[in-house]
Amino acid sequence: MVLSPVAYWKKDTPLNTYIYTLFLIGLPFTIFATYVIYQLQIIGFAIGSQSDGAPCETYCLVPFGNKILDLNSVILYLNAMGFGFGGFLSLFISAYADFWSEYCATSL
Secondary structure (H helix, E strand, O other): OOOOOHHHHOOOOOOHHHHHHHHHHHHHHHHHHHHHHHHHHHHHHHHEEEEOOOOOOHHHHHHHOOOOEEHHHHHHHHHHHHHHHHHHHHHHHHHHHHHHHHHHHHHH
């Protein structure tokens, strides 16, 4: 017998919601990993300069906050912050899914 999507979802709602939510969290990181990194490199080479003030050729120094950092460092910092934020959201959603699972089990 083929299960409908709704019946399959209701078999284990907390688990399916958790997996679906993690999938939704992964979408922005996919966009960040492709388009944003490319744009940061283009903008960095447009506004940055080498250590002697010449236009960027092989490496690039860009303003980041009140400091001047290498463009690769800035991209890695932003990438690390994005993964940290995604990890925080995943832990929060895991805790909520466990709470929801316990709540659903006790309310039946």
